[in-house]
Amino acid sequence: MELTAGANAPIDTDRFSLTFSELGLMDVSIFMLDSNGKVLGDEGMVFYGQPKTPEGSVSINGQKIDFDLSCMPASIEKVAITGTLDSGNFSQKPLFKLFNDQYTLSFSPEGRTEAALIFAEIYRRNNQWKMRCVSQGFNGGLKPLAESFGVQVESPPASEPASNNTQTSTNIQTPSKPEDAPATDKRLNLSKINLTKQSPKINLDKVAGALGDIKANLNWIKGKTGFFSKGIDLDLGAYVEFVNGDKTIIQALGNRFREGDYIQLLGDDRTGTSTDGESILVNGRKLNDVKRIMFYAFIYEGVSSWDKAQGIFTLHVPGMPPIETHLTDGVANKSFCCVAALNVKAGRVEAERINEYFQGHKDCDSAFGWNLEWTKGSK
Amino acid sequence: MAVNLSKGGKVDLSKEAPSMKNVTVGLGWDPRVTDGADFDLDASIFMLNAEGKCQSDKEFIYYNNLKSACGSVVHTGDNLTGEGDGDDESIEIALDKVPQDVQKIVFLVTIHNAEALKLNFGQVANSFIRLLDKDSGQEVAKYELGEDFSTETALIFGELYRHNGVWKFGAVGQGFTGGLAAALPQYGLN
Numbered sequence: 001m002e003l004t005a006g007a008n009a010p011i012d013t014d015r016f017s018l019t020f021s022e023l024g025l026m027d028v029s030i031f032m033l034d035s036n037g038k039v040l041g042d043e044g045m046v047f048y049g050q051p052k053t054p055e056g057s058v059s060i061n062g063q064k065i066d067f068d069l070s071c072m073p074a075s076i077e078k079v080a081i082t083g084t085l086d087s088g089n090f091s092q093k094p095l096f097k098l099f100n101d102q103y104t105l106s107f108s109p110e111g112r113t114e115a116a117l118i119f120a121e122i123y124r125r126n127n128q129w130k131m132r133c134v135s136q137g138f139n140g141g142l143k144p145l146a147e148s149f150g151v152q153v154e155s156p157p158a159s160e161p162a163s164n165n166t167q168t169s170t171n172i173q174t175p176s177k178p179e180d181a182p183a184t185d186k187r188l189n190l191s192k193i194n195l196t197k198q199s200p201k202i203n204l205d206k207v208a209g210a211l212g213d214i215k216a217n218l219n220w221i222k223g224k225t226g227f228f229s230k231g232i233d234l235d236l237g238a239y240v241e242f243v244n245g246d247k248t249i250i251q252a253l254g255n256r257f258r259e260g261d262y263i264q265l266l267g268d269d270r271t272g273t274s275t276d277g278e279s280i281l282v283n284g285r286k287l288n289d290v291k292r293i294m295f296y297a298f299i300y301e302g303v304s305s306w307d308k309a310q311g312i313f314t315l316h317v318p319g320m321p322p323i324e325t326h327l328t329d330g331v332a333n334k335s336f337c338c339v340a341a342l343n344v345k346a347g348r349v350e351a352e353r354i355n356e357y358f359q360g361h362k363d364c365d366s367a368f369g370w371n372l373e374w375t376k377g378s379k
Numbered sequence: 380m381a382v383n384l385s386k387g388g389k390v391d392l393s394k395e396a397p398s399m400k401n402v403t404v405g406l407g408w409d410p411r412v413t414d415g416a417d418f419d420l421d422a423s424i425f426m427l428n429a430e431g432k433c434q435s436d437k438e439f440i441y442y443n444n445l446k447s448a449c450g451s452v453v454h455t456g457d458n459l460t461g462e463g464d465g466d467d468e469s470i471e472i473a474l475d476k477v478p479q480d481v482q483k484i485v486f487l488v489t490i491h492n493a494e495a496l497k498l499n500f501g502q503v504a505n506s507f508i509r510l511l512d513k514d515s516g517q518e519v520a521k522y523e524l525g526e527d528f529s530t531e532t533a534l535i536f537g538e539l540y541r542h543n544g545v546w547k548f549g550a551v552g553q554g555f556t557g558g559l560a561a562a563l564p565q566y567g568l569n
Contacts, residue, residue: 006501007529111497114414125526136413136502148412 003105003120005135010128014070018081018120020063021097022221026083029142030058030065031149033078038150040075045151048322062276067122069129078123080134080149084116084142086194094221105133115141195325195340195353204317204349211284211349212318218297218339219277220309220327232299232309236278238263239294239370243344247372250280253300262286263293282342284318287349293342294354296364297327299335306330306337306357313339315351325353336360338368381509381518386527386552390510390520393545401473401513404486405466406536408506418503419491422468422536423559424452425566427483432567438481439568440470441559451476452484471513472539474546483540485551485566489559493532500554501529508536510548522550532556 003009020028030046031039032053039045043054052059057072058079059065065081072079081098090112098105098119105120114137121132138144193202204211216238222231237251240263248259258264266279282293297311311327325340334357341352358364362374382390392399411418426438426447433439437448445454453471472484486508490498500506509521522537531554538549555561563569 004501004530005497006499008501008526118413130526132501134502136411136415139414144414 001103003103003131003133005133008130008132009103010130011069011122015066015068016100016102017067018065018098018100021099022094025093025096025221026085027142028060028065029082029084029145030060031080031082031146031151032058032073032076033080033149034075035077036150037078044149045146069122078121080118081120081122082116082118082137082145084145087115089113089115089139090117090137103131105135107135113139115139116145118145193321193323195323195351197353197355200353202323202351204320204351207347208287208290208344208349209285209347211287214282214284214318214342215316216280216282216295216340217277217314217316218279218295218311219314220311222309232305234278234297234309234311235300236265236280237296237298238265238280239296239368239372241291241293241370242289243291244289247370249372262290284349287342287344288347290342290344292344294338294368294370295340295342296336296338298337298360306332311337311339315340315342317351323351325355327355329355329357331357334358336364338364382520384520384522384548384550386522386524386550388522389547389549391542391545391547392510392519392539396512396517396519399512399514399519400475401471402519402539403466403511403513404470404472404537404539405509405511406469406486406488406507407465407467407509409504416492416496416498418498420467420503420506421489421491421559422454422470423487423489423562424454424470425485425487426452426477426481427485427566428480429482430567431483431565434480436568439563439566449476449478451478466509483538485538486536487533487559487562488536489533489562493558498532499529500524500531500534506534506536508550510537520548520550522552524552527552528554530556533558533562 001009027048032044032046034040046053046058046060048060055071055073057068091109093109095106095108097107107117107119117137118134121134123130123132138148195202218234218236220232220234235252237249240248240250240259249256250259250263250265252265262283264281266281280295295313306327307330309327313325313327315323317323327337327339330337336358338354338356338358340354343350343352356367358367365372365374382395384390406420406422408418408420421442424440425433428434440447440452440454445456446452451473455469455471470486477484490500490503493499505523507521507523510519511517512519524534524536528534533555535551535553537551540547540549
């Protein structure tokens with residue numbers, strides 16, 4: 001059943017999910033609201049830095065939001081599902097959907113001026129949970145959105161951060177309750193690290209070996225698939241070079257899905273049905289044995305429409321904000337992009353944006369001195 | 380104690396408010412909190428005869444004709460945004476002065492420029508119609524339209540009508556698409 005803007009419908013099950021048809025387009029935040037439409041505190045906001053509520057009624061898992069209404073606190077009357085953009089507005093995004101097996105909510109970019117949108121509300125009405133398609137938002141993005149839910153937002157400090165990376169930082173302060181005195185730091189850290197041409201590197205917080213699982217994710221706009229048109233299929237791969245001089249490749253082509261317990265490619269999204277793109281898991285506890293890992297993306301099928309794919313590569317490092325880099329400046333006749341690297345130097349791990357384009361594996365190999373043998377393969 | 384009506388509900392004013400002479404009909408909705416065009420809702424009133432028609436366009440009270448020819452129905456003006464507490468638009472009716480051939484007074488609310496602005500009643504929160512005794516300020520009946528509507532851009536919130544010599548108020552909640560212009564023909568207007 002399609003829910004248009006303004007439409008509402010009952011929810012008949014306590015446990016359900018909503019899935020975004022396109023992932024990586026935006027940052028998803030969920031606000032847990034009381035009868036006045038305001039958050040009660042820090043735990044009232046679910047986002048990538050805090051992906052679930054303490055009692056587990058709402059959690060974000062990749063492109064999916066899972067709900068368990070049976071444990072929803074009685075004080076929560078409404079749950080608002082929102083998306084925000086770092087730059088631009090929703091008119092520059094493709095049509096996307098929020099759906100489960102019962103309901104579909106579609107969001108068209110046409111005429112949109114908002115940089116933050118409330119997609120849907122899950123709310124109580126006469127002892128019944130319902131869902132409404134809202135499709136309204138704020139041109140100013142996250143700040144006015146959060147403020148409308150009673151979250152006070154502090155502007156980022158005017159001084160430039162000393163680090164060599166660009167942080168898009170918005171410190172958010174939830175309303176303090178009287179019993180909180182003396183004031184505790186109630187800021188939620190919404191910062192995200194963007195690696196750009198101007199500031200391409202960042203050191204990870206912990207030494208190699210003390211890091212947990214690092215997830216490298218590539219997501220992109222897959223485009224329409226149909227009888228006559230194929231969507232864009234990007235493959236994520238990695239070149240791994242060990243301290244002892246060993247080298248290997250991780251990619252779906254040639255069935256090279258893992259190397260010991262060092263690194264693993266999580267499936268291959270060839271159907272385009274996955275909304276989470278492709279991911280490679282790096283074991284951060286064993287990075288002491290590694291010299292460098294270079295992540296690359298290549299277009300296995302379809303034209304080299306890097307501009308249409310709008311790829312986003314994200315490193316999820318435990319305890320750190322997501323580190324993002326965008327696949328910009330793609331060249332039409334070059335279907336291979338060396339995206340980013342993890343470099344291990346003197347026990348420190350550094351993430352580096354590369355974003356260089358090549359004809360294929362071989363060109364990239366010679367540019368970075370991998371010295372591997374390449375043969376043609378298919379999957 | 381006001382009566383909370385649900386869609387289709389009716390209240391007999393001779394029982395609920397026997398001494399009421401002057402009625403204030405209040406219409407309200409929450410203003411838009413998000414960016415975009417304000418929710419500008421317009422109340423229109425149709426004074427209908429036994430055939431369900433307006434005798435002339437003088438019995439059609441709206442933002443360009445705020446008072447009926449007989450003076451019994453007065454629209455107090457257009458609120459463009461829904462700002463402010465309580466009623467956003469109100470209509471005052473002197474029951475005793477309503478001409479005998481007027482059998483029914485219909486309260487229609489339309490969303491101004493809904494089509495171009497892609498707005499509908501499902502996007503407007505907490506809309507209601509309520510009836511007050513103008514002289515005492517007592518609320519007699521209230522109908523919250525809330526959850527019943529989504530894609531409609533015109534809604535009959537309620538109606539006052541004569542029944543066996545007494546006035547009754549009904550919570551209608553009948554919605555349709557199309558603006559004010561689309562509603563006119565059924566009441567014999569162009």
